[in-house]
Amino acid sequence: MGRFDNYNVDLKGLKAGSLNLNFDLDNAFFANIDGEEFQKGAVKAVVTVSKNRDVYDISFTLNGTVVVPCDRCLDDLEIEVAAENALKVRLGENYTEDGDIVVVPEQDGGINIAWYLYEFIALALPMKRVHAPGKCNHEMTGKLKKHSYGSFDEDEEAVVGEREIDPRWEGLKNIQIEEDI
Ligand SMILES: [Zn+2]
Numbered sequence: 571m572g573r574f575d576n577y578n579v580d581l582k583g584l585k586a587g588s589l590n591l592n593f594d595l596d597n598a599f600f601a602n603i604d605g606e607e608f609q610k611g612a613v614k615a616v617v618t619v620s621k622n623r624d625v626y627d628i629s630f631t632l633n634g635t636v637v638v639p640c641d642r643c644l645d646d647l648e649i650e651v652a653a654e655n656a657l658k659v660r661l662g663e664n665y666t667e668d669g670d671i672v673v674v675p676e677q678d679g680g681i682n683i684a685w686y687l688y689e690f691i692a693l694a695l696p697m698k699r700v701h702a703p704g705k706c707n708h709e710m711t712g713k714l715k716k717h718s719y720g721s722f723d724e725d726e727e728a729v730v731g732e733r734e735i736d737p738r739w740e741g742l743k744n745i746q747i748e749e750d751i
Pocket residue numbers: 640641642643644645700701705706707
């Protein structure tokens with residue numbers, strides 16, 4: 571049995587009405603999928619398949635969390651996922667895409683949805699993936715800053731800056747401001 575055989579959805583064998591499938595996607599699943607965006611998580615997937623004429627509508631409801639590297643400090647960052655998505659599939663000659671419909675060979679009679687599960691979660695992730703202000707790994711951001719030029723969030727810079735100000739300089743800063751006026 572292949573790693574993702576559990577994710578084969580038999581379309582040809584679908585009886586009248588609809589089919590509900592539940593999957594618990596865990597770290598092992600995401601590690602096996604080996605996607606670029608993330609490799610760890612815990613997501614519950616509810617998949618519903620229904621047939622309308624010769625088109626199968628597959629809907630996905632995804633809820634859980636995934637772990638991505640923080641854009642700022644590279645430490646693990648847990649992100650909540652709540653996504654809905656849909657796929658239209660019909661049986662045909664060859665594996666291809668026809669507009670927004672995926673065509674799978676009649677002889678296969680079904681579709682493996684493992685990669686779609688991963689991809690729909692990846693699509694739901696925000697562009698900016700950073701810890702809440704002050705929650706980054708400061709040791710790491712300090713190291714990274716030395717090798718980069720202004721790619722860090724200004725809020726975070728401010729927090730780090732304030733902490734690093736030596737109280738003895740605090741007075742000098744005020745004097746300088748007075749001189750400017
Ligand atoms: Zn961070």
